[in-house]
Amino acid sequence: MEDPLQGESEMKKYPNVTPVLKEKAARRKRQAGRTFEEKIAIVDKWRKLTKKIQKTQSSSPRAQVR
Amino acid sequence: MEKTLRVLNRMVREGVIDKYAIGGAVAAVFYIEPINTNDLDIFFHVKDADNKLDILAPLYDYLSGLGYEVEGEAVDIEGWPVQFLPIFNPLLEEAVEQANEIRFKRTKTRVMQAEHLVAIMLQTGRLKDFARIHQFVEAGGLNDALLFQILARHGLMEQWKTRYRENPK
Numbered sequence: 001m002e003d004p005l006q007g008e009s010e011m012k013k014y015p016n017v018t019p020v021l022k023e024k025a026a027r028r029k030r031q032a033g034r035t036f037e038e039k040i041a042i043v044d045k046w047r048k049l050t051k052k053i054q055k056t057q058s059s060s061p062r063a064q065v066r
Numbered sequence: 067m068e069k070t071l072r073v074l075n076r077m078v079r080e081g082v083i084d085k086y087a088i089g090g091a092v093a094a095v096f097y098i099e100p101i102n103t104n105d106l107d108i109f110f111h112v113k114d115a116d117n118k119l120d121i122l123a124p125l126y127d128y129l130s131g132l133g134y135e136v137e138g139e140a141v142d143i144e145g146w147p148v149q150f151l152p153i154f155n156p157l158l159e160e161a162v163e164q165a166n167e168i169r170f171k172r173t174k175t176r177v178m179q180a181e182h183l184v185a186i187m188l189q190t191g192r193l194k195d196f197a198r199i200h201q202f203v204e205a206g207g208l209n210d211a212l213l214f215q216i217l218a219r220h221g222l223m224e225q226w227k228t229r230y231r232e233n234p235k
Contacts, residue, residue: 031099
């Protein structure tokens with residue numbers, strides 16, 4: 001009789017993402033190596049974008065219903 | 067942010083605050099990759115801390131006189147919400163005293179050392195602090211000897227060992 005769990009116990013194959021993760025780590029290191037001024041400029045952009053999104057969300061009709 | 071820093075330096079020159087250092091996420095950005103943050107944390111020495119109930123009142127009065135508005139717990143100074151945090155323990159006192167003097171563009175400012183920031187994050191102990199400690203360790207560049215001295219001096223060695231064993235790497 002065929003084992004009903006046989007299929008489950010087989011090792012599922014996943015792609016090797018090591019190069020992707022390595023590239024991500026390298027990118028983070030590159031970012032960290034930028035000058036303070038450059039990094040603050042990035043933070044400032046994010047901050048303004050977040051503020052804009054929050055403003056849009058709070059003025060949307062859906063947000064006003066809450 | 068340069069304009070913001072100029073206002074802070076003016077506050078020191080005019081005796082509104084004694085000395086300050088940038089802490090929190092903006093200080094972390096000096097050492098690691100950019101982090102999304104909303105405000106600039108400024109730790110400062112308070113003059114006559116014993117005598118005042120509201121220690122931030124003189125600062126707010128001064129800044130509102132310059133036209134800057136209070137937004138919740140921060141003051142918007144030239145587009146950056148600045149959160150003023152009076153020094154409230156010996157670790158912060160040491161971190162402000164020993165902060166690195168740097169230049170942001172053409173303006174001088176002071177940023178806490180990486181090892182002090184890590185110690186403060188360990189002491190604060192929120193999840194985001196622990197995540198950020200990992201970012202510092204991952205980025206390299208921490209002076210282990212200096213970090214351990216600071217941790218030992220401020221009674222944080224056990225916390226460090228519990229979380230990170232002996233070696234941070």
